[in-house]
Amino acid sequence: MELLAPKDLVKGRVYKIESRNLNYGVYDGALGFTGICEQEGERYLFTEFHEGKGITGTVTAMLDTKIDLPEDVDSRNRDHGSVDADTGRDVDFVEISGNFVWAWADSLQPDPSIKAVPKGNMALKEFMEMIEEQSNNV
Numbered sequence: 001m002e003l004l005a006p007k008d009l010v011k012g013r014v015y016k017i018e019s020r021n022l023n024y025g026v027y028d029g030a031l032g033f034t035g036i037c038e039q040e041g042e043r044y045l046f047t048e049f050h051e052g053k054g055i056t057g058t059v060t061a062m063l064d065t066k067i068d069l070p071e072d073v074d075s076r077n078r079d080h081g082s083v084d085a086d087t088g089r090d091v092d093f094v095e096i097s098g099n100f101v102w103a104w105a106d107s108l109q110p111d112p113s114i115k116a117v118p119k120g121n122m123a124l125k126e127f128m129e130m131i132e133e134q135s136n137n138v
Contacts, residue, residue: 001016001017001018001061001062001063002061002062003050003051003059003060003061003062004062004064006031006050009027009050009062010027010064010068011027011028011029011075012026012027012029012068012069012075013026013027013064013065013066013067013068013069014026014027014065014067014068014069014128014131015027015033015062015063015064015065016062016063016065016135017033017035017048017059017061017062017063018059018060018061018062019033019048019058019059019060020048020058021037021039021046021048021058022035022036022037022046022048022059023035023036023132023135024036024065024128024131024132024135025047025048025059025062026069026075026124026127026128027075028047028075028076029075031049031050032047032048032049032050033047033048033049033050033059033062034046034047034075034076034124034128035048035128035131035132036125036128036129036132042085042117043129044117044118044125045118045121045124045125045128046118047118065131067131069124069127070127072123073121073123073124073127074121074123074124075124076121081105081118081119082102082116082117082118082119083116083117083118083119084114084115084116084117085115085116085117086115089104089105089106090104090105090106091103091104091105091114091116092104092105092108093116094108094110096110102114102116
Protein backbone atom coordinates (compact mmCIF):
# COMPACT_ATOMS: atom_id res chain seq x y z
CA MET A 1 0.00 0.00 0.00
CA GLU A 2 1.03 3.59 -0.51
CA LEU A 3 -0.06 7.00 0.71
CA LEU A 4 -2.37 8.39 -1.98
CA ALA A 5 -2.37 12.12 -2.62
CA PRO A 6 -5.51 13.94 -1.42
CA LYS A 7 -6.34 14.84 -5.05
CA ASP A 8 -6.60 11.10 -5.83
CA LEU A 9 -9.09 10.34 -3.04
CA VAL A 10 -12.83 10.00 -3.69
CA LYS A 11 -15.28 11.29 -1.08
CA GLY A 12 -17.53 8.48 0.11
CA ARG A 13 -15.17 5.72 -1.03
CA VAL A 14 -13.93 2.98 1.29
CA TYR A 15 -10.16 2.54 1.55
CA LYS A 16 -8.12 -0.24 3.15
CA ILE A 17 -5.84 1.84 5.36
CA GLU A 18 -2.82 1.57 7.60
CA SER A 19 -3.48 3.65 10.68
CA ARG A 20 -3.30 3.56 14.44
CA ASN A 21 -6.88 2.38 15.04
CA LEU A 22 -8.57 1.44 11.76
CA ASN A 23 -8.30 -1.22 9.06
CA TYR A 24 -10.84 0.38 6.71
CA GLY A 25 -12.11 3.93 6.47
CA VAL A 26 -14.55 5.84 4.31
CA TYR A 27 -13.06 9.09 3.03
CA ASP A 28 -15.00 12.16 4.21
CA GLY A 29 -13.64 14.66 1.68
CA ALA A 30 -11.70 16.58 4.34
CA LEU A 31 -8.67 14.26 4.77
CA GLY A 32 -10.52 12.12 7.33
CA PHE A 33 -11.18 8.38 7.15
CA THR A 34 -13.97 7.04 9.38
CA GLY A 35 -14.18 3.38 10.29
CA ILE A 36 -14.73 0.94 13.11
CA CYS A 37 -12.42 1.20 16.11
CA GLU A 38 -12.41 -1.45 18.82
CA GLN A 39 -11.08 -0.74 22.30
CA GLU A 40 -11.85 -2.55 25.54
CA GLY A 41 -14.61 -4.56 23.86
CA GLU A 42 -16.41 -1.48 22.51
CA ARG A 43 -16.83 -0.96 18.75
CA TYR A 44 -17.51 2.57 17.57
CA LEU A 45 -16.90 4.94 14.68
CA PHE A 46 -13.61 6.76 14.81
CA THR A 47 -11.92 9.16 12.39
CA GLU A 48 -8.23 9.04 11.53
CA PHE A 49 -6.59 11.64 9.31
CA HIS A 50 -4.38 11.57 6.23
CA GLU A 51 -0.84 12.34 7.37
CA GLY A 52 -0.98 15.57 5.37
CA LYS A 53 -3.70 16.93 7.70
CA GLY A 54 -1.31 17.83 10.51
CA ILE A 55 -3.62 17.24 13.50
CA THR A 56 -3.07 13.54 14.11
CA GLY A 57 -1.99 12.36 10.68
CA THR A 58 -2.18 8.68 11.48
CA VAL A 59 -3.23 7.27 8.08
CA THR A 60 0.08 6.41 6.46
CA ALA A 61 -1.05 4.25 3.53
CA MET A 62 -4.22 3.30 1.72
CA LEU A 63 -5.57 1.03 -0.96
CA ASP A 64 -8.69 1.90 -2.96
CA THR A 65 -11.30 -0.85 -2.50
CA LYS A 66 -13.52 0.61 -5.28
CA ILE A 67 -16.44 0.33 -2.82
CA ASP A 68 -18.54 3.47 -2.54
CA LEU A 69 -20.76 4.46 0.36
CA PRO A 70 -24.48 4.29 -0.51
CA GLU A 71 -25.80 7.75 -1.46
CA ASP A 72 -28.20 7.85 1.50
CA VAL A 73 -25.40 7.34 4.06
CA ASP A 74 -23.49 10.40 5.31
CA SER A 75 -19.71 9.93 5.18
CA ARG A 76 -19.12 12.29 8.10
CA ASN A 77 -18.86 11.18 11.67
CA ARG A 78 -17.26 14.14 13.38
CA ASP A 79 -20.17 16.42 12.43
CA HIS A 80 -22.36 14.36 14.72
CA GLY A 81 -20.27 15.40 17.73
CA SER A 82 -18.57 13.54 20.54
CA VAL A 83 -19.44 12.70 24.11
CA ASP A 84 -17.48 11.61 27.15
CA ALA A 85 -17.73 7.81 27.42
CA ASP A 86 -18.18 7.92 31.20
CA THR A 87 -20.66 10.77 31.61
CA GLY A 88 -22.37 11.12 28.20
CA ARG A 89 -21.64 14.86 28.39
CA ASP A 90 -20.93 16.64 25.07
CA VAL A 91 -17.26 17.35 24.32
CA ASP A 92 -15.39 19.23 21.57
CA PHE A 93 -11.86 18.91 20.19
CA VAL A 94 -10.54 22.47 20.48
CA GLU A 95 -7.31 24.34 19.92
CA ILE A 96 -5.83 25.97 23.01
CA SER A 97 -2.44 27.68 22.77
CA GLY A 98 -1.63 25.80 19.56
CA ASN A 99 -2.52 22.36 20.95
CA PHE A 100 -5.66 20.35 20.23
CA VAL A 101 -7.33 18.99 23.36
CA TRP A 102 -10.71 17.59 24.44
CA ALA A 103 -12.88 20.04 26.35
CA TRP A 104 -16.41 20.11 27.75
CA ALA A 105 -18.68 21.56 25.03
CA ASP A 106 -20.74 23.70 27.41
CA SER A 107 -17.75 25.44 29.01
CA LEU A 108 -14.85 24.75 26.58
CA GLN A 109 -12.92 23.81 29.71
CA PRO A 110 -10.23 21.23 28.83
CA ASP A 111 -10.13 18.09 30.95
CA PRO A 112 -7.54 15.31 30.60
CA SER A 113 -10.00 12.80 32.06
CA ILE A 114 -12.33 13.12 29.02
CA LYS A 115 -12.74 9.82 27.16
CA ALA A 116 -14.20 11.12 23.91
CA VAL A 117 -16.27 8.83 21.71
CA PRO A 118 -18.37 9.87 18.71
CA LYS A 119 -22.10 10.26 19.19
CA GLY A 120 -22.24 8.30 16.03
CA ASN A 121 -23.83 7.91 12.66
CA MET A 122 -25.62 4.56 12.87
CA ALA A 123 -26.06 4.11 9.10
CA LEU A 124 -22.33 4.66 8.56
CA LYS A 125 -21.47 2.37 11.48
CA GLU A 126 -23.64 -0.43 10.09
CA PHE A 127 -22.10 -0.03 6.62
CA MET A 128 -18.54 -0.11 7.97
CA GLU A 129 -19.36 -3.13 10.17
CA MET A 130 -20.49 -4.89 6.97
CA ILE A 131 -17.20 -3.95 5.23
CA GLU A 132 -15.17 -5.31 8.16
CA GLU A 133 -17.22 -8.51 8.26
CA GLN A 134 -16.81 -9.06 4.50
CA SER A 135 -13.04 -8.53 4.76
CA ASN A 136 -12.84 -11.14 7.52
CA ASN A 137 -14.62 -13.67 5.30
CA VAL A 138 -12.22 -13.28 2.36
